[in-house]
Amino acid sequence: MSPSGPVPNPRVVYARAPSGLPIPGETTIYDPTPTIDINHASLNGGILVKTLVLSPDPYMRKRMRPTDVNTYFPVFEPGQIIAGSGVGVVVRSEMDEYAAGDYVYIDRTMKWQHYSTYPPTDPIDKIRNDYGLPLSTFVGVNGVPGQSAYHALKAFGNAKKGETIYVSTGAGAVGSVVCQLAKLWGLKVIASAGTDEKVRYLKDELKVDVAFNYKTVPVEEVLAEHPLDIYWDNVGGRVLETAIDAARPGARIIMCGYISEYSSQPRYGIKNMDLAIWKCLSFHGFLAWPMHKANPDAFFDEMPRLVAEGKIKYREQVTRGLENADRALREIFTGENFGKAVVIVADQQV
């Protein structure tokens, strides 16, 4: 049963734009003072959700900028509660689709606060957890990172057994699923990462064919030996250019992330796009959310089962407590974290 009367409702507030990395306590502030009466808070036709898991993600840095800088992502306004993706449990609902006790994923608009309401127009997805997997997996291997890998590799990869795929940031939340799906589908998998520990993980745990540390081994040397039919691009910039050079005729380039550019100035220019013509290359940029919402059953029918069976492995970098969430966000940019960053805000009881 829900408690009666107001309960604490801590939150993380955006204070100002960082110049480099976000600084916990300065650019974002943990604020323990708000309260909420969860039995009487107005829902306005939506749902009240208790936050369980938050997902610090690189694109969030793009929202932390001076309000007069115009980019594709909406800016955070100072004083606003930080928002990202996450998993929660429905406490109360005025929507037919959701009932108290349902677990939901909310894409990019989940507030960094213990309890929050969401209007029906928000991107909400009911979670199908047929195998009783940890809820944190629904922001990782069973969530948007896994969905990105699954839907885009199916839709754009046109993968044929025996072909070669190169996955940059192969040990990351998306890349590790791409590597494993590609192996399951009979591809030769080349993957890179930025630490020797991650390279070992790629080889020993994910069983990729070739893994290398891009900080010590030039990408162009590896790709010269293993020309690619598919490039799964998580980084953009100079590596994308190198992959275009190394692509076989007819190769498909799946553009999932551009992390090389999130904080670099001036921006790197791709100088060999003309090869797209002579080699008949295709490039596919995508966002996972609309692809998943168009066919959620395909994903939930397959991925959680593969995870439950141990055919798709995953790693998490777990942080506990909303008060530590902004530190977890900072850490994903330092390259030190290993595995999908998740913040456990609360356990599953309402």
Place this chain on the structure above:
Amino acid sequence: MSPSGPVPNPRVVYARAPSGLPIPGETTIYDPTPTIDINHASLNGGILVKTLVLSPDPYMRKRMRPTDVNTYFPVFEPGQIIAGSGVGVVVRSEMDEYAAGDYVYIDRTMKWQHYSTYPPTDPIDKIRNDYGLPLSTFVGVNGVPGQSAYHALKAFGNAKKGETIYVSTGAGAVGSVVCQLAKLWGLKVIASAGTDEKVRYLKDELKVDVAFNYKTVPVEEVLAEHPLDIYWDNVGGRVLETAIDAARPGARIIMCGYISEYSSQPRYGIKNMDLAIWKCLSFHGFLAWPMHKANPDAFFDEMPRLVAEGKIKYREQVTRGLENADRALREIFTGENFGKAVVIVADQQV
């Protein structure tokens, strides 16, 4: 009947790499001295073809380079006969598919010589001229330029009535067909060209919705008013970057040519490829020949009829005589020609 004994067989020989534009008489040499006995020349299982129409094309400049410069196109070797695309008539055949009198198109390996033999492995296409159209149209609106427009716009455009397409070099051999097909399919067509005469042609003859001279009107200003769902790219470089900025979410970019870079150094770098992700853009590079060979009937069932009915218009810049072919090649780079450049080498009698 064919004459008996040797007949003159003039040719154009590649002499050396130009530093800028090709120079007729210096980088290419017209050589009237060879002869051929067309009744006895050895076919080695192939066909002997009398050259009727040649197609000077921009990519040929890419083959005219020092032999130690490695690019995607095979280099011309000094002393080699210039080769490009063209139409001819079969004089003798040792292949089942072709008989004397058949008209054939030969893609990129047709020799700039009056009579030549071609092995069965060469890219040969039998011409279907159901409407008795001029043979020169089979290197233009009914040939690879038309095929490029037709096959790629169908395969990659995903065109929906009411959408907007921007066509760079809209008055060119490919662009003009793209503009007209797009109008027939109910698209709003924005097109650019480099002279006011071509802009008038786009407006008055091809009936595009918006035409502008990119040398006097900034592309970004026009596209800001008319954001695009499809970009047909014939130029690459900075215009491609501008089109990516102006693309609507889900836009398709069809990469047909990269003429801005054929002679520029240093190469222009595309700095906004990350927008491909946030806007879910796709890019499709292609070569027309394999697309056409996979389904030649689709094209020949439709395009020559549209041309015969006047629904697809075309312009040609006609040069007569093999001795003037290298001059025609030079002119396509000066921007002064208007319409598909064709060289009429001979009339249709064998």
